[in-house]
Amino acid sequence: MKKNKIKIAVVGIGNCASSLVQGLTYYKSAKENDKIFGLMHTNFGGYTIADIEVVVAFDVNTTKVGKDLADAIYAHPNNTAVFAEVKKTGVIVQNAQVLDGIGEYVKDVIKISDKKIADPLKVLKDSGATILVNYLPVGSQKAVEYWADICLKAKVGMVNCMPVFITTDKVWSKKFVDANIPIVGDDIKAQVGATIVHRVLTNLFLDRGMPIDRTYQLNVGGNTDFQNMLERKRLKSKEISKTQSVTSQIGLHGESIKPENVHIGPSDYVPWMKDNKVAFMRIESRHFGDVPMHIEVRLSVEDSPNSAGVVIDAIRCCRLALDNSIGGPLVEPSSYFMKSPPKQYTDTVAREKVEEFIERYRK
């Protein structure tokens, strides 16, 4: 049976939104049997990429507000790879409340629009969007809570791609359960990014009977996400999210690591790197006989396309939940797609559980 379109709202038209919107164009004509890198399935529970349509978008930057989404995704300071030419969409980026969205280190780069702010609840409802994708900057606690509340009032599902904790927060997760609104979150886990590589290596060591004695993961990049995270007090939640995403795997093996022996987080901003992110990882361990060994990894990725496919699958899970009147945090999809889900599994187990989720709820 052919389903309706998945109409989505996007908040924060930065690099990640750019990759997502470009991807919707790039794979628009994909056939059900085509292999698409970065998606679990081309046909996901009955939905393809062509079924996803952005119907409303919000930002605060003068370079983006009032522009067609097709122009806003390439506007300054966005600097991710351009892999698709998006034609005019007819979706004009709406101005939104800034709240705590703009940090110290980006306030000179992002000029806040003075265009009139329409009632977001009305705009969202009128748009017909059924899912809101949150791409606000790290540290936007108030702005994320503001949009989570609007989702609840508008009865719109939420895909929370960043580390303001909603699915793992008791009060917020209960609100989504009580309203029977699905949410996938928090903090998107890229296709092959630093988090998943670090998790998989951690599991490899522990599966082979080797302890994780000490470890670090240092990340550098040149996009506004990294620029914003120069502000130490804004990036606390990102550090927590990235750290526990790795240490949770140690816990699943019944082992532990002292906090002083783990250092994981964003580390510096190098403007000329643009959306290229480089992660340096080190794990120190011991072989048989307590003989020391270590591994060092250097990973280089284009940050935003790396997560866009995962977001497309998260959106489709959220839609299957809406189709089946399932509300609250979607535990298994969140575990596979996000760094900070309500419950952590290994990635292999999480993937199997998402496959079961798709089978259970496909029509």
Ligand SMILES: NC(=O)c1ccc[n+]([C@@H]2O[C@H](COP(=O)([O-])OP(=O)(O)OC[C@H]3O[C@@H](n4cnc5c(N)ncnc54)[C@H](O)[C@@H]3O)[C@@H](O)[C@H]2O)c1
């Ligand atoms: N790149 C990845 O793979 C990845 C992975 C995990 C999490 N994330 C998270 O996703 C989020 C988005 O990342 P990005 O690279 O697109 O960031 P970005 O800085 O490029 O985009 C953020 C956008 O939000 C807008 N904005 C700021 N305050 C706003 C407000 N109050 N209302 C509406 N819009 C507002 C900014 O103008 C900007 O366009 C970040 O929090 C990032 O940490 C990204």
